[in-house]
Amino acid sequence: MSANSDISESDLKAVADDRFDQPNRRGRPGRLPPDHSTIITRRITALAVGLGVVMAVGKFFLWSETGSVGVLASLVHSALDMFGAIASFVAVRFAARKPNSDYRFGFGKAESFSAVFQVCLIVLGAAHLLQEVFGHIGHSHGHGISQTGPAIMVLIIFIALTLWLIIAQSWAIRATGSIAVRGDRAHYIADLLANIFVIIGIAVASYTPFAWADALVGGLMALWLLYTAFKIAQLAWGQLMDRELNPDERRTIERLAMADPQVRAVTDLRTRAAGPHLHIQMRLDLDETLTLSETHDLILAAEQRITVAFPAADVLIYPHPAGCGHSHGNALFHTPA
Numbered sequence: 395m396s397a398n399s400d401i402s403e404s405d406l407k408a409v410a411d412d413r414f415d416q417p418n419r420r421g422r423p424g425r426l427p428p429d430h431s432t433i434i435t436r437r438i439t440a441l442a443v444g445l446g447v448v449m450a451v452g453k454f455f456l457w458s459e460t461g462s463v464g465v466l467a468s469l470v471h472s473a474l475d476m477f478g479a480i481a482s483f484v485a486v487r488f489a490a491r492k493p494n495s496d497y498r499f500g501f502g503k504a505e506s507f508s509a510v511f512q513v514c515l516i517v518l519g520a521a522h523l524l525q526e527v528f529g530h531i532g533h534s535h536g537h538g539i540s541q542t543g544p545a546i547m548v549l550i551i552f553i554a555l556t557l558w559l560i561i562a563q564s565w566a567i568r569a570t571g572s573i574a575v576r577g578d579r580a581h582y583i584a585d586l587l588a589n590i591f592v593i594i595g596i597a598v599a600s601y602t603p604f605a606w607a608d609a610l611v612g613g614l615m616a617l618w619l620l621y622t623a624f625k626i627a628q629l630a631w632g633q634l635m636d637r638e639l640n641p642d643e644r645r646t647i648e649r650l651a652m653a654d655p656q657v658r659a660v661t662d663l664r665t666r667a668a669g670p671h672l673h674i675q676m677r678l679d680l681d682e683t684l685t686l687s688e689t690h691d692l693i694l695a696a697e698q699r700i701t702v703a704f705p706a707a708d709v710l711i712y713p714h715p716a717g718c719g720h721s722h723g724n725a726l727f728h729t730p731a
Contacts, residue, residue: 446476502669505574509630520619682715
């Protein structure tokens with residue numbers, strides 16, 4: 395680090411650790427060393443696959459015993475959870491592969507493609523559910539639901555298991571910012587609510603004259619699935635289209651780059667996330683009297699400061715004489731900061 399830097403090692407560690415102290419910085423990509431992030435995402439996706447299989451199989455038998463449309467809705471949702479979790483299981487392992495000569499930016503966006511696959515599954519599942527609901531709701535006397543008590547008890551157990559998984563996924567997202575795990579968690583949050591509403595629907599349909607309530611719950615769950623698909627699609631779109639980091643993160647990068655007073659300005663800052671990884675590039679305006687060796691030391695120190703706070707970031711910085719009005723690169727991409 396440059397001797398003239400006015401930011402200490404303890405300050406840098408505080409910047410690196412503030413993702414655990416400030417809510418608006420939790421779950422941001424690049425804040426954890428790649429190896430640590432990989433371990434966390436591999437474990438949590440394996441756990442999600444296991445629970446998804448258990449719940450899908452359990453709800454299939456529950457639906458065969460009860461004939462409830464609400465249980466069918468929850469079964470479809472759990473089946474989607476299972477396939478989505480399998481996609482995430484594969485994606486996080488593929489995304490962790492090291493860059494090679496053909497893919498110099500790595501494979502981090504595999505997580506985003508996993509999220510797109512999840513969106514397709516959710517939309518198909520919602521369409522199937524709506525078809526089932528319209529088929530049942532047309533019956534004026536509704537449809538019978540058997541084994542109501544045992545069904546409610548089984549669903550309560552599934553709610554407890556799902557809540558446990560969601561808590562674990564939240565901690566994983568807080569540490570890694572993984573979009574694949576975010577997609578999984580969105581699935582399971584919706585499944586948790588699905589189970590709650592299914593219990594309500596079964597109880598109302600079984601113990602009140604409103605037998606159509608069960609089909610109504612199925613319809614509401616289909617709409618919830620579509621909303622879930624929209625939210626996951628937003629996350630995937632941002633990464634696939636190389637959306638910039640949020641303003642707080644960009645300001646942190648600029649502050650770290652300018653921690654040395656010899657850095658006059660930061661311009662042309664560009665950032666993008668790819669799974670758990672970040673790619674950061676910028677121009678540093680420096681005094682034109684600096685030697686090549688001094689310039690190299692300043693650039694290296696700036697890179698080190700940034701990678702302390704963003705261990706999974708690939709940082710590319712090029713120097714520029716302060717006061718020189720010449721702009722580099724294609725003018726098409728010279729957008730305001």
